[in-house]
Amino acid sequence: MSATNTRSARPSVSRRRLLRRLEPYLLLLPALVIVLAFFAYPVLKAVQLSFMHYVLFEPQNIAYSGFANFKALFADPVMPRILFNSLVWVVATVGLQFVLGFALALALNKKFRGKNGLQAVVFLPWAVSAFLIGMIFKWMFNQQNGLINHLxxxxxxxxxxxxxLAIPHTSIIPVIIAMIWYGVPFFGIMILAALQSVPHEIHEAADIDGAGRVRQLFQITIPYIKPTLVLTVLLRVIWVFNSADLIYIMTGGGPANTSDNLPSYIFNKVGYTTDFGQASALGVLMLVVLTLYTIVFLRITKYREAGEI
Amino acid sequence: MRLFLRRKMPGLVRFVVLGLFLIGTLLPFCWMFVTSLKSRREIYGSTLTLWPKDLTWANYAETFRTSNFPQYFANSLIVSLISGALVLVVSILGGYSLARYRFKGKGVLMLVFLATQMVPVMVMLVPLFIVFGNLHLLNTLSSLIITYTAINIPFCLITMSGFFQRIPVALEEAAMIDGCNRMMTVVRIILPIMLPGIVATFVFAFTAAWNDLFFGVMFTTSESVKTVPVGLNSYVQKFDVNWGEMSAGGVLSLLPVVVLFTFIQRYIVSGLSQGAVKG
Structure with missing residues (x-):
């Protein structure tokens, strides 16, 4: 610290000035330490583990193994299925969540009686644990006495x-339905918040000019809230891609891994084989996919402001 | 007719759309509640009943008797309350700094906080498991409290800095002219105004901790430290799912979240629309 150098003339004043300059950093210090310890370190550690033979039940046999884990991944016969599932999982879920969430937000974007109560109810799934949602939907899709079968x-x-939930290759569909149901409120909340930030004057002016509702929606509202929409979709895709709870609970990835996506496959690997090396290699693969996605997404949408929120 | 369409149609469409959303949202919850009130025989009977024939609270009593539900519930409460409070303190400090100071590296820091949102839980799981193992913290509530605090800080901090930005700087300056120092100004004047935002952030961190499954499954093994989802999950894995008790446990675990959520969902929307996320 330079506190000792600056002490010469008016010690207390300059020290106070230094403290003031450090103030913003000091306030952020706890958060930064935590981010380094819980995000930076695990990522680096995962990269390291991905190049190691590391099986929890073979503690005497831990060593660097080069690209062996990655080679094993690409030789894994279920990988194509899992990558395909991950893609379908993200596209179907986020696409439909977005459309339904938008409809919900538009319907709620007006004052009417009972709105607060209604809003509390339709946003509720957002606050419920994935475990519970998964169990409820598992029960509804159940073969014996399941509500869906009944209907x-x-x-x-x-x-x-x-x-x-036991049909190979399609058992992921009920899980996707549950996932869509789970995530609509999130989009609803975010889009409703964005809609409420659109100034009334714009719509009043458009009304006077004779623009219809649909035209106003596409030519005024959507362009106005585009930054929020872009950011919401970006974050949501990442979140859904990383999400494994519902698959783990509803099908356990089965039958025979045909409903696994990348993260649920990792969790199964960690749980059943305790092969931390391979699991980490898969994790690194996820990180690479996510980074590429983010770069491409930001390029395509030309969304430069995303970084400066 | 045309006039009718223009005037009344939007209202009608809104009514139908919201009605469908309401039904769609409530149906799974209602079904869980109905199931929780049925007897075992009725649940597994040959015909499916949409409302219990003989309504019973036996599943609730059984859940308390046979599982360690009260213990899970207490653990979840402890973990979520403490980590929620810790998240709040750290994000208020950091959020204030991002909102009110100009300093070198601010843009980079913002990016770092955003980038954390990209790191998959699955990537963190194994390294943290190893670290907590080395620290002899596996199978303790502390490991969960620390983890939940850490993973929720970035998002809450960004949100919090948005809430600070909504408050005019002039207000703070006026208080400082009146002789308050910065610390006093923030504590006595700014934080009370921000109360809705603080509540919303706390609830966000609380529910995230309350609802986590994977860290809990990974870090805890004894009954005495399991949280509600972890406890119910291991119960489900060990025995065949008893849907009646499962539903009863589900209804019970939903209660605190529902109470909190009905309270604050208004603040979340108004908070976000005033620029919390856009900052």
């Missing part, structure tokens, strides 16, 4: 109960 049979769409 579909009532409508005459199926003759006998279907074990939706």
């Amino acid at each position: 579909l049979m009532g409508l005459g769409l199926i003759d006998r109960p279907v074990a939706f």
